[in-house]
Amino acid sequence: MTTAAGLRLPTTRTPDPMEAPVLRWGVIAPGGIARSFVAALQARTRQQVVAVASRSTDRAESFARDFGVPAAYGSYEELVADPEVDVVYVASPHSEHAAHALLALGAGKPVLVEKAFTRNAAEARAVFEAAGGRGLFAMEAMWTRFLPHLDVVRQCLEKGLLGEVHMVAADHGQLLHPDGPQRLSDPALAGGALLDLGVYPLSFASMVLGTLTDVTATGSLTGLGVDAQESVVVRNEHGAIGLVGSSMVASTPTTASIAGTIARLELATPFFAQSTLRLVGPDDEVLDVLEPSDREHGLHFEAAEAARCIAAGATESPLMPWSETVAVMAAMDSVRRQLGVTFPGE
Structure with a gap:
């Protein structure tokens, strides 16, 4: 009978987020989780946040000033059309996740979508079908x-x-x-x-x-x-x-x-x-x-994984x-x- 004596925890295999390929990120919806996400990226990775969009131009510009983001848009359509954006992070309320993910995918942008990914499984399937049809990366931001x-x-x-x-x-x-x-x-x-x-x-x-x-x-x-x-x-x-x-x-x-x-x-x-x-x-x-x-940050690990997958041509x-x-x-x-x-x- 196998016993617990002598058991030890394995060593983590998680790659250093600083070594992930550098992508240019656009952020949809600059709320609290988006602030935590961008703070983690800027503190613990080489990823670049180059654009932010909100339904309120003032809110987008305030976020851009706080984090040194070059472009601030008053519509999500402008952000996904920006050629400087490589990947879109969707941080809007759950009710809007599917629509905003589909908007970005429709513009040819891979997406990292906050958890819960959508309102329901049917919406999740629709987003993944769109990503698969275009050969684009999509992932739930279940950062844990x-x-x-x-x-x-x-x-x-x-x-x-x-x-x-x-x-x-x-x-x-x-x-x-x-x-x-x-x-x-x-x-x-x-x-x-x-x-x-x-x-x-x-x-x-x-x-x-x-x-x-x-x-x-x-x-x-x-x-x-x-x-x-x-x-x-x-x-x-x-x-x-x-x-x-x-x-x-x-x-x-x-x-x-x-x-x-x-x-x-x-x-x-x-x-x-x-x-x-x-x-x-x-x-x-x-x-x-x-x-x-590091107990201060954690959201950067999901961004690094997304960057590695996108750079490798993976869709998930x-x-x-x-x-x-x-x-x-x-x-x-x-x-x-x-x-x-x-x-x-x-």
């Missing part, structure tokens, strides 16, 4: 997938270091309602906890478990009909279970774990960012610990393939159906 400690997690699973995995747990709760961003309360903007927060633990469970054969959800809604919180149980074809939860009305530990027959992995809070990773034996002995070298990344994004979107569609959440225009 590209972090160094997640590469170590993948290696542990690939090498069977944990034994047979039986259970995954992950949660993400932040106190964001009713006093947080207005978009989270608005059904027209595809608001709610699931697409903004729940996508993290659900995507993590999908990465670990593979194809999800069962999705069972319970939760509560706000007065406007978006989800306030949910608890979801997922299962794969081998019977392994994932327990995931999200909330925008309470702050939760925001940790994750993967439990196998030999050992388990514990991802400290916030598990979706650069955080501490522990390898723990069945007797609760800590066998190995990986501490992140093996770390976040199209099929995986569609599968996670389909799981979230199931959760919303069970909770009774629909968005205008679906």
Whole structure:
């Protein structure tokens, strides 16, 4: 019988983002996540942000001044038509992701689209069909997938270091309602906890478990009909279970774990960012610990992956393939159906 004695965490294989091929980025929608994205690119990569677009020229120009971006546009059409832009980062509300991604792809630009990728799986398929038809790169900006400690997690699973995995747990709760961003309360903007927060633990469970054969959800809604919180149980074809939860009305530990027959992995809070990773034996002995070298930034790893793939002529990344994004979107569609959440225009 294999034991946990002597087990150690593998070394990360994540390439240095500074070494990624340099591309010129255009940013659609200069909100909070776009600010974090551009700050990370400028601090930790050689990528160039050359244009930003907003429906408000003043807002675009303010963002451009703050980050030294050469071009600011008052329409998204102008940005995607800019010949100086190599790739477009879509950071608009979830409700607009599909339209803005299709706009960029239609102009011949590859896209990195914020998570959740779209409102639903049907929209995700439409974006990927457009990208495939034009031979263009498209990827969901599920930035957690590209972090160094997640590469170590993948290696542990690939090498069977944990034994047979039986259970995954992950949660993400932040106190964001009713006093947080207005978009989270608005059904027209595809608001709610699931697409903004729940996508993290659900995507993590999908990465670990593979194809999800069962999705069972319970939760509560706000007065406007978006989800306030949910608890979801997922299962794969081998019977392994994932327990995931999200909330925008309470702050939760925001940790994750993967439990196998030999050992388990514990991802400290916030598990979706650069955080501490522990390898723990069945007797609760800590066998190995990986501490992140950089807790300030993380969004630059996804940009570096996109740049490498685009430079290589790839249309998708093996770390976040199209099929995986569609599968996670389909799981979230199931959760919303069970909770009774629909968005205008679906």
